[in-house]
Amino acid sequence: MNTAFLLNSLWVMVSSVLVILMIGGFILLETGSTRMKNAGHIAGKTILAFGISSIVFWAVGFGLIFGKGNALIGLSKFLYSGYDIGGIQLSGSVFFMFQLAFAGISLTVAFGGFAERAKLASYLVFALLFSVFVYPPIAHWIWGGGWLSEYGQQDFAGSTVVHLTGAMAALAATILLKPRIGKFNKDGSANQLDGHNQVFTALSVLLLWVGWFGFNAGSTLSADAGFFGFVSLNTNLAAAAGTISALIISWIVLGKADVPMMLNGSLAGLVAITASCGFVETLAAVVIGLIAGVLVFYSIRFFEKKGIDDPIFALSVHGTAGVWGTLSTGFFATKELATIGKPGLFYGGGFEQLGVQALGVAASGLYAFLVSYVLLLAVKYVIKGLRVTEEEEIIGLDMSEHGSYGYPELLHSENLKGDQKFNSAETKKAIIQ
């Protein structure tokens, strides 16, 4: 066994662990951006989703992506048992773990669109369906030797495969679930349903940012020549640029330095550089991140204007930034770095690669949306509604779906009564009576 094989395996194993830790980032992101009464439920279902996704990936997902098959789907390597896989310079089971982690992340992104109103059963059933019918086909097309890889589609670590796919499923879900109670007024204006903990949200961004070194730099699948260092460098630059540009744009347009917006900018930078991190120069990484930060700001406002309730901004952070990231290699991929496909528009490659990238975005996005929409409609029919009742939504999903609050001291009825002491109506009454 040679040193390269060992080092590659070790590096990708470390990366797998980093990517799995991103699930922790998503737990903090989603709970921090939503209300207390749903916190236990959201945290718990994120772990549950990873559990389901892991089992399904082992049974069929991996085979559908990397198995021998046709341009549309793989059809072998089911129930993977740990053997080495030909054509890669690392341990088969390490490669499997790394891919399993990615499938888990994509599903987690999709569930962002379900937040604060979907039944637990909707999560359970859709976790299974997404992990078989939505993620694997797209991953096969681009990474498993399918039809888009034959065109030279560039998606280094999954702006499209992981993030756009997840976001399009989230879009289908949020459309079918309809907005949360209280999100929109009768005249169509939106209310701010603030998340309960900005510290969680900020910590989540740090956790995801660090995890992303596994996600992107691990996608080298090799320690050769230390190229993972360069990929990490690009990743970090784009995240930094997205952070800054989102803060600046919100300051210019809204007159305030909005913290949640800044955090979304960091994530948008990360999502955007995911496709291009191995194909572009450092300066381009900064530009890609800067643009992602601005795009995510306008995208969030756009969806809200359209009356689409996106509780944790999955559509904008993973969808819009995912599209931009995938297209960005069509502009910025360099001759030396484009190991797959052609250089981008600004590096003498003309429009060809940009066209391929656009095709990839359109095909994958459309497929993920339509299939998710149809599957969710079917689930809705079978389990009699995707959404909890109005009463359940009001008391919170912690109570309705699991029977106990994530923050019991704060949310139990007696304490709620205590809160009302400060309620102005009560104060007023005391003063006139």
Next chain:
Amino acid sequence: MTDYTYSELKEYRQQRIVLASKDHFELNRLHDELMIKAVEISIERVKEELGEPPTSFCFFVMGSAGRFEQSVWSDQDHGIIFKENSKLAQNYFLRLGKEIAQGLFITGYPLCDGGVMAGNPLWCKSLNEWSVQIKNWINEPSWETIRHLLIFMDGRSLAGEDLFIKELKQEACSLIHKDHLLARMLDNTMLLKKGVGLLGQFLTETHGPHSGLLNIKEKALYPYINAVRILALKECITESSTLSRLQKLSEESIPTSKRLLYEKQFYQLLNFRLLFGDHSNYDSGHFLLVSKLSTHQKKEVKDIIKNGPHLYQFVRKLVEKEP
């Protein structure tokens, strides 16, 4: 004995308010008339219930009513100062305070969220107790007591002994000077909300029922009201409206040209609020439908908004120069 009820006052209000709303001064004269009549009814009612007042008193209004700057809808802020202290007097005037609050409420003035009403013992005290309370506020300044002090300084008598509130305000003013509290009082109101963005665009509400509208109260009026209140305190001017405070300021505090400009701009703001606010209910009255403004008016409002922070900085420098 008055021969009408609160409900009749409400009707009277409804008949008169639309016409009066075309002019800032006329509107506020109507508010005064309504509030005074409501208080008269309350006094009569409490007399029937508890007899003649045990001692002389002053009923005063604060907040926008105190400043003679009410919009079409305006909530209540008021208090009572009575002369001789006794348990009997205290009970009597607390009862009167509650009656007035209820009467004003029926007449069309929402209750104060913060409980600044004469039925609250904090705002209904004998002259002596008031004097002690104000001393305590000044001696142990906290965010809350300074808040109270700022509210109190906008007080204006509506019924009874005018002198009580004037004396207390004078007393408070000299204590504030002695304790060098002006800067601290300015800090208390320092949270300025930006009304115009870097690109010169209006910063309107992004969320909630007033999306797309400009909060003229927080973003335009408050900086002027708060800065001018401090200037007035600096000279111990007991006047309570922003316009009359400005008129009384000396050349030493503010150059006449600036003073006249701010006066004109503030008056203009009050008119814009009346003309372009949605006065169908209390909440919406402070929001300006900027899309209805002409290009010239937009520019005017933006200039006024941008001048607010300038005035603020000016006052800050002046206050910090104080020994």
